[in-house]
Amino acid sequence: MTQIKALFFDVFGTVVDWRTSVIRELSDFGAAHKLDADWTAIADQWRGLYQPSMEDVRSGQRPWMILDELHLESLQVLLKQHKLEGLTSEDIADLNRAWHRLDPWPDCVEGLTRLKEKLILSTLSNGNTSLLVSMAKRAGLPWDVILGAETAQAYKPLPQAYLRNMALLDLQPTECMMVAAHNDDLAAAAALGMRTAFVARPLEYGPHQHKDVEAEQDWDVITNSMIGLADALEC
């Protein structure tokens, strides 16, 4: 563990509570535009389209597209399904940027600030660069560097998403720890030789979450907050 020089963070779910935030953004949008809908269901459906939309890019069926574009396509599908009409493209673009305005879990700013004293803190998110920068400015997330799918031109869990970003920092896998609330993200990182930290976020998908409630492998660190991670790494 003393070899670790950089932490690579998954962001959606691990650092930010996307669900509560997106429900809030949708509800506020509905109130402002006098639209009524089951905003919680729409938030979950929007996230439900996330993996399938990236899979079309991962598989090579579609050319590279950033997450803002994929989110926008998914949103347009959902607005149509729910018969939410009469919106300008500017309204829809602003609503799409809900994903730029996600709140961190309460332990993150304190934990990351401690970790930053000793380690390089990088994002390694499927979110695009501008999304991650906007989010960090608004939420006060103290990243040293913003890396992710866009800087690798590949979506996790493809190996290139991890390898290209480690190369940008000129680090070997054993010098890097992937931090995520998702077992599959850590499995992909571990397969490349990265160290792994599982941060349990059992409410990421709401009160009835079934997946990723706990660590499914013997990850290098298993904790439930960024403060716990800072303790584990003696930061």
Place this chain on the structure above:
Amino acid sequence: MTQIKALFFDVFGTVVDWRTSVIRELSDFGAAHKLDADWTAIADQWRGLYQPSMEDVRSGQRPWMILDELHLESLQVLLKQHKLEGLTSEDIADLNRAWHRLDPWPDCVEGLTRLKEKLILSTLSNGNTSLLVSMAKRAGLPWDVILGAETAQAYKPLPQAYLRNMALLDLQPTECMMVAAHNDDLAAAAALGMRTAFVARPLEYGPHQHKDVEAEQDWDVITNSMIGLADALEC
């Protein structure tokens, strides 16, 4: 000016005093390895090889290479010229990382910290990502995002170096200001529609500097420190 959302900073010379720092690094290296040489001359010669080495990449004569690699090649040439022998490749690699250990001009941390309150602060340097991250950690430079030649795969002043990095932030040129101590960098940025700030660093090349001693065009901001820039932008 109220449209500006992000500042893109040239780094070598504009934010950090590379010359004083590289002379110090070379002298310390010489002392540690019991080598004697005119370290000031070697620092200036090393920097002298900077533009020619990038020009081979810009022109397409050579494939893409990051600045750490170009710096290393130049260093090897100079060590040979100056008959500095008996060094391991590890010694030389560590000396090459002198460019990761540059000190900021005294106004930078205070000025950047003020600017960061209102604006996105990005590097836009010909330095590679890992160099810029190491430098920022050591010097306490509060960047929001690390962009540059490596994220664009193009060296300034090629248009792609500016355009690709603005695209990564999803910003239009009129929303971006290039901040540099070099008139040619600002001219390239202005030609693409970016706003411009000249920060005079008349000692960048030492006491006998002839180039870039002052602003050569009517840039949007002309100042001599990051504190002056913060004042001008009402941060």
